[in-house]
Amino acid sequence: MSAPAMPEKVAGIMPRFEKFGLRHYLICLKGVVLRECLRFLHQRERFISSLVRPLIWLFIFAAGFRQVLGVSIIPPYKTYVLYEVYITPGLCGMILLFSGMQSSLSMVYDREMGNMRTLLVSPFPRWFLLVSKMLAGVAVSIAQVYAFLIVAWFWGVKAPPLGYLMVLPALFLSGMMLCALGMLLSSMIKQLENFAGIMNFVIFPGYFASPALYPLWRIQEASPLLYKICLANPFTYAVELIRFAFYGQVDWLSLGVVAGCTVLFLAAAIIAYDPSRGLITRKQDTGGNA
Amino acid sequence: MAALDVAGVGHFYGPKRALNDVSFSIAPATFTVLLGLNGAGKTTLFSLISHLYDTRRGSIRIFGHDVSRASGEALRRVGIVFQARTLDLDLSVHQNLSYHASLHGIGGREARQRIAALLDTVDMQGRQHDKARSLSGGQMRRIEIARALLHRPSLLLLDEATVGLDIQSRAGILATIRKLVETEGIGVLWATHLIDEVEDGDHAVVLRQGDLVAKGKVADVVRASGAGSIRDAFSRLSRIEPAGSAEISP
Numbered sequence: 457m458s459a460p461a462m463p464e465k466v467a468g469i470m471p472r473f474e475k476f477g478l479r480h481y482l483i484c485l486k487g488v489v490l491r492e493c494l495r496f497l498h499q500r501e502r503f504i505s506s507l508v509r510p511l512i513w514l515f516i517f518a519a520g521f522r523q524v525l526g527v528s529i530i531p532p533y534k535t536y537v538l539y540e541v542y543i544t545p546g547l548c549g550m551i552l553l554f555s556g557m558q559s560s561l562s563m564v565y566d567r568e569m570g571n572m573r574t575l576l577v578s579p580f581p582r583w584f585l586l587v588s589k590m591l592a593g594v595a596v597s598i599a600q601v602y603a604f605l606i607v608a609w610f611w612g613v614k615a616p617p618l619g620y621l622m623v624l625p626a627l628f629l630s631g632m633m634l635c636a637l638g639m640l641l642s643s644m645i646k647q648l649e650n651f652a653g654i655m656n657f658v659i660f661p662g663y664f665a666s667p668a669l670y671p672l673w674r675i676q677e678a679s680p681l682l683y684k685i686c687l688a689n690p691f692t693y694a695v696e697l698i699r700f701a702f703y704g705q706v707d708w709l710s711l712g713v714v715a716g717c718t719v720l721f722l723a724a725a726i727i728a729y730d731p732s733r734g735l736i737t738r739k740q741d742t743g744g745n746a
Numbered sequence: 747m748a749a750l751d752v753a754g755v756g757h758f759y760g761p762k763r764a765l766n767d768v769s770f771s772i773a774p775a776t777f778t779v780l781l782g783l784n785g786a787g788k789t790t791l792f793s794l795i796s797h798l799y800d801t802r803r804g805s806i807r808i809f810g811h812d813v814s815r816a817s818g819e820a821l822r823r824v825g826i827v828f829q830a831r832t833l834d835l836d837l838s839v840h841q842n843l844s845y846h847a848s849l850h851g852i853g854g855r856e857a858r859q860r861i862a863a864l865l866d867t868v869d870m871q872g873r874q875h876d877k878a879r880s881l882s883g884g885q886m887r888r889i890e891i892a893r894a895l896l897h898r899p900s901l902l903l904l905d906e907a908t909v910g911l912d913i914q915s916r917a918g919i920l921a922t923i924r925k926l927v928e929t930e931g932i933g934v935l936w937a938t939h940l941i942d943e944v945e946d947g948d949h950a951v952v953l954r955q956g957d958l959v960a961k962g963k964v965a966d967v968v969r970a971s972g973a974g975s976i977r978d979a980f981s982r983l984s985r986i987e988p989a990g991s992a993e994i995s996p
Contacts, residue, residue: 476818476851479851480851481851483848483851483852483853483854484848484849484850484851486848486853487844487845487847487848487849487853488845488848488849490844490845490848491834491837491841491845494836494837494841495834495836495837498836498837499836570828570830570831570832571832571833571834573796573798573826573828573832574832574845574846574849574893575849576797576798577796577797577798577821577826578821578849578850579817579818579819579820579821579822579850580818580849580851581818585849
């Protein structure tokens, strides 16, 4: 069946599309970020639980273990610090980690429910849509971290005033890395039910095999193997990047690892969500000859 | 130029064939019904046209733009209503539509004006601040249609858009879409298995288990199948035993 010629009345009203410029890209980015923020605000339980989790660690765990887990003077600290002070950067990392995985969960949910399709059928390049989605996730994560830091401040856990500003780029970069990892994982998870595996195999090992709760030298003393695992864990470097940034310092190794992992995870996620090359397509069409 | 040109398209899910060498075209300002029983390949075809899946066999062009090679240009010209509900239930109608507008680079006053106009078109004026969660199934579909039209597409794809709706809602949505074909010159591909949604003046494409078994004007499909009505023609064409493709010239 060949298409009949276009009626004249139709030819006249067919819209011509101007080429997308920077303005259009910014409108798209703003729309994706705004939607994520609105969703977060509408889901008050999500906001409260994201705040309660680190606060429980700060109020209960840190108080209980203050006497047991002594921390010697290690950079960036110039003197002995309270255990609550030591774990605060780790708890910031914890918020970013859970938030990154939460956005992964939300992408799997959106994919199952169909909402993801509205994003993926946008005419903007797929990589731009995914980066926008990541930036939206990071914006929400950073808001959660600052809400936690305000409560911690009233609890007596205070960083140098400038540290609250200096930590912002570290939070941003670490958030990008963890959101990119979450996005990559979401492309591999076929069903929402499989997400429990992420908790067991990514979040908990990633969090506990890091200097979030105890310094690496203590882990090295306890288990050289675990120490090596910690060194291979990207989350280790995210925590250290945040810790040093609180004191106006840059841990260059951590910065390099976090930046490198961000690029790596993001590239892998973009490939995974590309319909011509990605994991999703491979699951759909393996080119069988039935 | 065809609004949609599907040429030799095939698709597999693992070893299972979902579509086999499907070819047809849709002209602007025409209403084409994509008929097929559940599992015939309608949704797979929609996923390929909307570039959710990559087209690995054959080619799909929207107003001359190849969906695989120039997906951005192709997708700017198409509005899609998916079978599954895709509104964000936690957001208001206006927030849902604004989000979609931004995904097409439309923002600010222009987006607000288009949203207001389209809510009129789909008879949902005054509901823009309602949460999507508070809408009925038919109202959600109307909002999804408004959303699909926000960026002024020249081709509209609707996948089982009336499934699960009452008769009145179905008739209202169908009438809205048919009016758009007449007044706006939009080409429509309407996937359904509900035969009473087909009219004699429509074009039809019939899929059976991934194979295209008939295409052309509805009256011609009925005649070529030797049936007395489109209902009988669809029953015959949808039978599982092998049958040749009934190609009908428009």
